Amino acid sequence: MSRGPAPTPSYLQLLKGNPSKRPLNDREPRPAKGAVSPPGWLVELDVPVPEIASLKTAELRDLARRLDIARASRMKRGDLVQAIVDSSEGDRLRFWGRLQEQLVKMGVMTEADGTALALLCDNLATYIECRRVLIADGLTYDFTTKAGVEMPVQRPEVGIGNAALTNAMRLMDRFGLNPAYRTKLKVEAEREADGLDALRARGSNAAG
Known part of the structure; x- marks a missing residue:
């Protein structure tokens, strides 16, 4: 049985003007805002250098x-591998x-x-990777059946890419990155105040 759509975070409800007029969660966790470093697994997936640890x-x-890493000739092997990953x-x-x-x-x-952002980036990158394959090789390939009949078959990258794109779009909705969703948001041009309290104050002023 479906549980329905995920609840909208309070800050997004306030940016939309809280159209449902339902009470907001005053005790909703409020993590610190700002940029963060990408998780290690995303970096490992993204390094475009295959099997660098096995290289001499x-x-x-x-x-x-070739990556223009300074002082590469003086680096120890471990530092060299890390520098290549970082670059x-x-x-x-x-x-x-x-x-x-x-x-x-x-x-x-x-x-x-x-x-959540790393998962979004991973799905977007997977979609792009599939698109590159399909652009280079086509949407189908020739498959020969046991009876010796040749028939065009859809490449697996079509389904993989479509699934990744669907996942990415859902994650973009959660971040407010969907253009259709963003038109519902009421964002001030300047944000001198920060946080849920400032958004709540703006909502109260609009209601008054």
Whole structure:
């Protein structure tokens, strides 16, 4: 049995003018706002250098030079691997940087949102990866049945990409990044005051 849609956070209800007029949760947890570092698993997924730990030290130094890493020739192997990881950035970390900057400006990014944002970035990157495959190889491939009949079959990247995009759109809704959802928000041009109390005060003034 479906539980229905997830409850809307209080700050988003206030930005929408609390159209339901239901009492808001005064004890809702309020994590500190601001930017956070991406979780380690997202960084590991995003490093566009396959199996760097298995490379020989000379190969690592050559790769480090191509990444313009300073003092690579003097680094120990462990430091060299870490420097390569830190200097590598793929779609996931690019999405992380761009989206987090937007969310911080919107005033909705908190220290508790890192995992949700990482999942959003991972799904967006997965969708892009699937699109690259489909653009290069086409939506279908030829499959030969046991009877020897050739027939076009949809590539698995179609379904994988669509599922990732669906997940990403749901997560974007939760952050207020859906354009249709954002039109319902009533955001002031300047935010001199911060936090739920300031939003509640603006809602009270509008009601008065």
